Amino acid sequence: MISAFYGKEGNGKTIEELMDKKYFSTIPEFHKPCKKTIICDTAEELSEKICCFTRSDTQNDEFEIQYWPLVKCITLKVPNSKDLLEYVVLVDLPGNGDCNESRDKMWKKSVGNCSAVWIVSDIARATSEKECWEIFDSTIRLFGNGGECRSISFICTKTDIIDKNKKEDVPTSILNRNKTTKDKVRDKFEKHKEVKKHFSVVKDVLEVFTASSEEYKNEVHLGKEETEIPSLQGFLQNLNNHRTRTSDYIHRAYGILSLIKGAKNCNMTDINKELCHILEKRLKVKLKSIGESMEGSCEEFVRCLSQGVQQSEASCEKLLDTVISPKGKKGGGFHKVLKTLCKNEGVYKKRAKKNRGKEINLNESLASCMRKCIDEEFKNMFPNDKHGPIREQIEEFTLDATSLIKEHPSMELYLTFLMEEERDLKAELIDELREKKKKIYFTLTESIxxxxxxSYEKAFNHSGKDSLKRMKDELHQHVKNANIFQKAKNDMLERLTELKV
Structure with a gap:
């Protein structure tokens, strides 16, 4: 990081020297609590100006400052794109295991907030490139049960680049390869069984697009529709949901105006006591029904969680050894890995170019048995791609204020306001349900x-002869005696109870 920002000049400098303002002359915002804003007329100009904030491979013979180690996030705002992006944010994630720790944490959080996930790959490597499929496998829990993803799209790019010496004409070659690639991607996707634990119907989750921006702009061999760029634009327009947003604003304003008008036309002390009594009675009955329904939904989940505890306790030695005593890993080399893992509270990231970004996570490994036991039931309770039993209870809830207007016409404006408040409250509860279910899902790993x-701290402090063995013994002893799985279960159920309340 220091080499990227300071070059050779940064070696051996103190913190005070490194913070000298002369190094930040072109980015004075670094010393102020504000964002740096760059405005450009073209994409090319913008790309050139932000290159030093995003790329780590730009170093020439002449040293140029690279700011990417300091940058957590860059936000691009595209003008005149209301149809596609008014209510849509596209997040370009750097891939699993970014070497910048804050960005790595940020992207894991971001992917959990995505309602759709796009996996983008050059069509020539779409089925053969391991990295995108490995990222997909290792992060499915972040956007599946632990997120809110409702659809996955695999986008194959550069479809216009093709061997033009083939006997077929170029358009036919492109379209045939596109079809073949789509079939191969779907077949490969079907083999990723882990997806079924997070989504209700696998075949409806994945869409495959074969796109060419060059052909879209120039139309040399393909028509615009055949480039599938319009299909991607249509996908974004459906997400944008402008009408729903506008409708929500109108309903909210209508409810407030009804209350204001009602307050002018009627003295609050004249509010009908009989009407209040009816509404309170309806509320009590509905709340009781919701409570009973939620208890029923949670019973099976608690059973699965208890089963997970039993399995984890029976196989805890094996779960541990998979990580701290892997086959073929012995001696001094693995000693450093385990030492780093303990220092980082159970997490070790591989830095070798071949396996860069692959993560060893002992906490996740210990939680894996419990997670497997609850995944199916958790998906049934909190599905991303349809309404689950808890959300259905919220959706179905109503005091049915409309039915009371005929009997109490003088209270129509108040009852209208009440209906709009009910609509708003239900929307807020659905948002809250979505966020809390994510926290519940990751409680197991956090608790462990x-x-x-x-024990990580104690194991890390072991040194000298046989320290590798003593580190392993420390971890084994702790897992055996600390009752970590029962505590994880209790912590998860505590959060579930908070959600129910």
């Missing part, structure tokens, strides 16, 4: 990390 923290 908390339980293991002291």
């Amino acid at each position: 990390l908390e339980s293991m923290r002291s």
